[in-house]
Amino acid sequence: MTIVARFEIHYSRFLDAEGKAVGALPAFARDPGELVAMYRGMVLTRRFDAKAVALQRTGRLGTFAVSLGQEAAVIGLAAAMREGDVLVPSYRESGAMLWRGVTLEELLLYWGGDERGSDFAGPRDDFPVAVPVGTQALHAVGAAYAFKLRGEARAVVAVFGDGATSKGDVYEALNFAGVWQAPVVFVAVNNQWAISTFQGFAGGERRPFAARGLGLGIPGIRVDGNDLLAIYSTTLWAAARARRGGGPTLIELVTYRGGAHSTSDDPTKYRPKDEWASFPLGDPIERLKQHLIALGHWSEDQHEKLEEELKVEVLAAWKEAQQYGTMTEEPFLDPATMFDDVFAETPSDLESQRRYMLEIEGS
Amino acid sequence: MTIVARFEIHYSRFLDAEGKAVGALPAFARDPGELVAMYRGMVLTRRFDAKAVALQRTGRLGTFAVSLGQEAAVIGLAAAMREGDVLVPSYRESGAMLWRGVTLEELLLYWGGDERGSDFAGPRDDFPVAVPVGTQALHAVGAAYAFKLRGEARAVVAVFGDGATSKGDVYEALNFAGVWQAPVVFVAVNNQWAISTFQGFAGGERRPFAARGLGLGIPGIRVDGNDLLAIYSTTLWAAARARRGGGPTLIELVTYRGGAHSTSDDPTKYRPKDEWASFPLGDPIERLKQHLIALGHWSEDQHEKLEEELKVEVLAAWKEAQQYGTMTEEPFLDPATMFDDVFAETPSDLESQRRYMLEIEGS
């Protein structure tokens, strides 16, 4: 039998689990400004995360999707994007959204159940958080098609989990992107878990998720998802390729979900209690910190100061968000608004329902 | 960057477009009994096809899915199955169903709109015709799971088209089969067309459809879909592997849809009028015939006689099917039956609807 097609999957990693370079580093890896900014983004992500979990515990936020341990993934992919590019996140990319210009207040509003949090003042073309698993991958392809049709050199970065790779939507998105050669960078964040199920249940133990698009002609690359340098450089390359008309790419970031699936979840029921604490693939923040310290661009002291600074920043944002009203504290949101935005203009029937609701709730 | 996974797709072909061997042939290819039986199946398929088209033209059948040019594909895959295996067809596999023991009468009833045609007297575990594109691939995996759970050494053969490979269902089926290592042989019949769209619109020009499962750990093989020997031997191997617990396989049969998509379709609107007549990949019947003649197992005379014999057989089946009533001729089917089989037992509300319908239609 003759061979009619061959494929392979490469693996990218620059820093080992201790943060030491495993080979030659790309140029940017020596630029302190850029690296320190990304480092700051990662620390902010972890700070925000901790605050959001605490707020949820006291009933001020709804269920929250924790991103502990995935800081390199979300910052690396976001930092590699340009302003005109579009981020299509799932629900665990707080850090990426923050990097792109969504504010801490907006995120807090969103997780507090206030839809105004998805009305971003900043990156107006970035998509809002997507909760149904996988649907958003197709939106990314549609957006990319629009850019291609209009001749705009913009890339769309679509993010989804290892679990999501099982959804037909994700496959259909890869297929459409392949057929249309749409400028999309698909990022599968393989954090090993989909709620309680290990990536093997999604087929991840048999083949890298990066390979899911091979049969569709979409190159796939597996990346150490706790190595900021590798994530950043791979996404830079894929996004540039997309903007140039080179077509879609699928990047798999191998990381580890450090926390619970969400604040409603108790992972001790299905994995060792302290597993997260040992960061099986290395703590991404620690790894970058060691690299920066080794380069002489950073110190533990600076880290302490940064932590303090960001703590203050996050707290200030929470104070600000509270001005909008929360689930438990005044000023309460106005329930009359719940009839808005079902349609572009509220139909008369809905207006009657609004009036009736106000009459009843007022009584 | 290191390479973490490699994949390849092989191509299988034994006979060239003129029916000459392109290399060493497998043992069965010298066994006249088996080959002639399959040859007969292919000719019967074409005969049946022609009759069904003619019957549709005079209003006796509903829309019919033509399988002209795909005779090797459908007979090869069916002949490679064992009795306990299960066929999960789409709608263009008349020949495979006939081979498996569905009768000509049953097929004629089915295409005449009489659901009794799907109540097979023969292969009771084979699935009925599936019209919604791609859904049936998942049923195949579920059936295979049942066999595996019960420890039965049975393979399921699921058939779908090049167009269907774009459906999320097909991907989900491949993924479930990969994760469960279910005994399924997926057969993608790449007949180049999905109604009016060339296989390129499904992504087929970029990579072989056989490669769609690679990223899921499912081996794929591309086969000359007009070469009975290659189809038969590849399916034999894949089905045996499945029965042995070796897991799923994806076989792509590269063939050509010789006729219209269906009797409702007019392909001259989107492809050259006489394209089918030239059988771009060779006429599968002619190719096998030349091979058989070269081996001394067959002659043009025998072919003529076979054609005559099968014509009579098909006509007799049509006479028989007419006994059941048709769309245009008595005995008409009993409309009262239309309330049966919605549920296991007809609920009282439906019984009242039945009574009311009879009252009205009687008046």
Added chain:
Amino acid sequence: MAKMNMIEAIRSALDVLMDKDPNVVILGQDVGYFGGVFRCTDGLQRKYGEHRVIDAPISEGGIIGAAIGMGVNGLRPVAEIQFADYIYPGFDQIVSELARLRYRTCGEFFSPVTIRTPCGGGIRGGQTHSQSPEAIFAHISGIRTVMPSNPYDAKGLLISSIESDDPVVFFEPKRLYNGPFDGDPDKPAISWVSHPKGEVPEGYYTVPLDTAEIIKTGEELTIVTYGTLVHVAQAAADAVGVDAEIIDVRSLAPLDVKTLVDSVNKTGRCLVAHEATRFGGYGGELVARIQKECFYSLQAPIGRVAGWDTPYPHAFEWQYFPGKKRLINAINKMMEAA
């Protein structure tokens, strides 16, 4: 004014808007080179190019999901689903995403997708080519559900739908594509040429969404219907010789309640008719609303004539289809009632 059948009217709506707005794009199976299995997009790819009239892979979820992303980024996509029976693979994208995007972003994001799809039976299509699933869309808040019954409305409503910033599911009763149909399959087919609603302006015009149309005024009974049944209802009322007011709902959701209620308050009798399965069908909403608002005017229970609660049987199309006999029977019963 030109004479157009419903296919031509739909094509004309698409043509007018593609010409007017470069952001309008069409995608669907076989819509491009071939022009659609019902020819509704014939010639448009030649005119506007293959990047604006897109032959899509067979993946209804993919088509609708991609359309959502296009719509968010400035395009105005018109997706064709080849048969309404095949809309279900895209149902999740419609309900969970398309219908909800505006709401979950406080109005910041929306995607003005129009989904066109042929529905209904009468073409020997069996259960997979005959369904009328409008009820399940009308129940979803955040999308508009529309079904025209004639060429004039088809064009005007389709233009309004595409121009609307709301997502619209636009059902086209395929049995009406080539001519009005009074429910009798044995009669020779009539064309739209002789029908007043077959007069269709060539250029741009709109028929507003949210408004039902009184097809014929009457005093004795109101028939509330839409799609193919509009024509059957007229024939049935004529046959009985009752002075019926016939209302074509057209915009199923949001619904023009007032037109319905005013009529029933006037006539005191109401029959609701549609082709879809009765149980849980859209007719239930119509009845529930009308009985609520017109309770004290009603002289008889509101009747429903609909498809039976079975799949569309391949061999018994005309026994399934709620034809003239069933309507006549219902009208007679209703007129006899106290």
Added chain:
Amino acid sequence: MAKMNMIEAIRSALDVLMDKDPNVVILGQDVGYFGGVFRCTDGLQRKYGEHRVIDAPISEGGIIGAAIGMGVNGLRPVAEIQFADYIYPGFDQIVSELARLRYRTCGEFFSPVTIRTPCGGGIRGGQTHSQSPEAIFAHISGIRTVMPSNPYDAKGLLISSIESDDPVVFFEPKRLYNGPFDGDPDKPAISWVSHPKGEVPEGYYTVPLDTAEIIKTGEELTIVTYGTLVHVAQAAADAVGVDAEIIDVRSLAPLDVKTLVDSVNKTGRCLVAHEATRFGGYGGELVARIQKECFYSLQAPIGRVAGWDTPYPHAFEWQYFPGKKRLINAINKMMEAA
């Protein structure tokens, strides 16, 4: 008899049947090792093995499609969809395949799949964890739609559903999992322990499909409801002090029309209540049917209390939920009516 909450009752039903019939298998996301996000399958994988309690990939269409194939080949699959809000990706497999298999093969093939899924709001889940999509299933011929309101029924109906050769979509109102809920979120939660329907036999028993239950007899008004609203309706009727007959529909399709009609013919007044969006909701069917059969007994229009016609708003759960106030208001209006 044991005291069980609804989760325990459901688990017990599964346990009893898995023990009785080796063909019963469970599949769904997180149902195996973890035991389900609501713990309904907790312990079953340990007891019956990972080949009978299967952790499935995240693919609702895949889960239901595979279940269909299992069912055709002798298994009796119980699929869990983690939230009813995520059932839509499997909608095509349900409508086009599961519901139609028996019909399109003249009864030769069928697949006795039961799809369990938690529905309804009240747990701060926002629009993607609170929906009640029962109406769109009740409209599909060929599947049964069931929704219990208490542990006793949950177990008995689930056993009947799994044993039924018909496919069943089995909705579990998640707000009732841990206790009856009268619609007041500020009251301390009550458990099922003190509720008569929290008494559940440990072994095998069935509650028949197709039968509504009269929860409380009464003379002045019939409240037809199901799911969470059963408890809210009771509280509302008590608060008003009206002698209401309260009917728990339980089996939404096929529907036990007689129990409803007999009651309304007796009381002359009817209020229909459900948590789902009103427009096009299942209540429409109930109203349409009851007004038809009880027209001459009705002293007031049939009322509907339901969720507003919007997505389930995250921040305004209790203003959205059709709680006691809205029911009281509707009952009062109805009692005042002529």
